[in-house]
Amino acid sequence: MTIYLMITLLAIAAIGSGIVAFAFQQLTHMKLQSTYHLFQYLEKSGVYSRERFDCLKKQEVDILSEDGLRLCGYVIETDPSSKQWVIIVHGYTVSMLISTQYIDLFQREGFNILLIDQRRHGNSQGKYTTYGFYEKYDVAAWVRWLLHNYGTDCSIGLHGQSLGGATVLEYLSIAHSNIKFVIADCPFSDLTQLLHHQARTIYKLPPYPLLPIVNKLLKRKAGFTMEQVSPLQAVEHCHLPVLFIHGTKDNYVPTYMSEQLYKRKPGQRSLLLVDGAIHGNAYAVAPKEYSEAVRILIHQALKEEAVPALTTIPIEFTTSTEPAVLPLST
Numbered sequence: 001m002t003i004y005l006m007i008t009l010l011a012i013a014a015i016g017s018g019i020v021a022f023a024f025q026q027l028t029h030m031k032l033q034s035t036y037h038l039f040q041y042l043e044k045s046g047v048y049s050r051e052r053f054d055c056l057k058k059q060e061v062d063i064l065s066e067d068g069l070r071l072c073g074y075v076i077e078t079d080p081s082s083k084q085w086v087i088i089v090h091g092y093t094v095s096m097l098i099s100t101q102y103i104d105l106f107q108r109e110g111f112n113i114l115l116i117d118q119r120r121h122g123n124s125q126g127k128y129t130t131y132g133f134y135e136k137y138d139v140a141a142w143v144r145w146l147l148h149n150y151g152t153d154c155s156i157g158l159h160g161q162s163l164g165g166a167t168v169l170e171y172l173s174i175a176h177s178n179i180k181f182v183i184a185d186c187p188f189s190d191l192t193q194l195l196h197h198q199a200r201t202i203y204k205l206p207p208y209p210l211l212p213i214v215n216k217l218l219k220r221k222a223g224f225t226m227e228q229v230s231p232l233q234a235v236e237h238c239h240l241p242v243l244f245i246h247g248t249k250d251n252y253v254p255t256y257m258s259e260q261l262y263k264r265k266p267g268q269r270s271l272l273l274v275d276g277a278i279h280g281n282a283y284a285v286a287p288k289e290y291s292e293a294v295r296i297l298i299h300q301a302l303k304e305e306a307v308p309a310l311t312t313i314p315i316e317f318t319t320s321t322e323p324a325v326l327p328l329s330t
Helices: 003-028 035-045 050-055 096-107 135-150 163-174 191-201 207-222 231-235 256-264 287-302
Strands: 059-064 070-076 084-089 112-116 155-161 179-185 242-247 269-274 324-329
Touching (some): 035 050, 035 096, 050 096, 070 135, 084 135, 096 155, 096 287, 155 163, 191 207, 242 256
Parallel strands (some): 084 112
16 A cells, blocks of 8 residues: 555545545534624514513422433412413523513413423433433423422423424423423424435535434434434324424425424424425524414413304415415324
8 A cells, every 4th residue: 555545545434434424513512692682683583581581480409310410490489379370492502591582472361381401401410412302301401390389280382492302202202291391393293304405515525424423423323313303203193282383494404304393293283384494493583474374273272262263274275475374184
């Protein structure tokens, strides 16, 4: 072997190793966004503000996860007499501050609110993001905490965005009986599918042999594999009412993933596709339609009052100028 060939092979190996390290870092511990940038987005979108949050009456709370991590949250008890609660779960690289945009939506429906920082995010501890594999047990711990502190007769809903959407769907496999409904905003349907999509379309990298190597790192360092995270499998046997929401211009988590979840889930489910919305901004683009879809889900799930059924709109026509809603159906 010539010296030039050896140098070439070493260079290729170094580049490959660097790509694998980059992919693992992007997947499990990407840099978190600052409070300033989160509120900058919220204020620019017109959905919430730093001033409102600073004036908000709230209580800091924390619990321990099953594996000993300190998890942090905020309780917003708007109606102490209400037994209705919603836990709002944020996405990757942000924090519970991004979830403040949904406070008004649930307050109007008479819900007390628990905002939580997922592990490794915000003020919560943790080294790696596991895409719902461990996070679903964190949600279970928060549910137990609510029931212990506010009564075993509480009715609890879950709202999750992006990673949070996948987390609350993964939680369905172990859901407590007090959970009454779930809202999953731009969730992924299957982690393996998602990473293949992102490798090809976002990072312009070949999924093979990159992802099998990354998968081994996930198992060795973070304690899970891609195949162990599949909200599609979690919803297959769930009969709780679920609302799936997605923007039609989402390339980070492609829109078809919510369509897959909607088709796979039995029992009550609905699908809202917001025309023109990119990843994570469906509420900012169509707040009225988003709020109405949530309102209908809540009222049907809790059977508080009769509400009119939505007109069925086939999935293939959801790129119209108006957000399209598929109704709760069985």
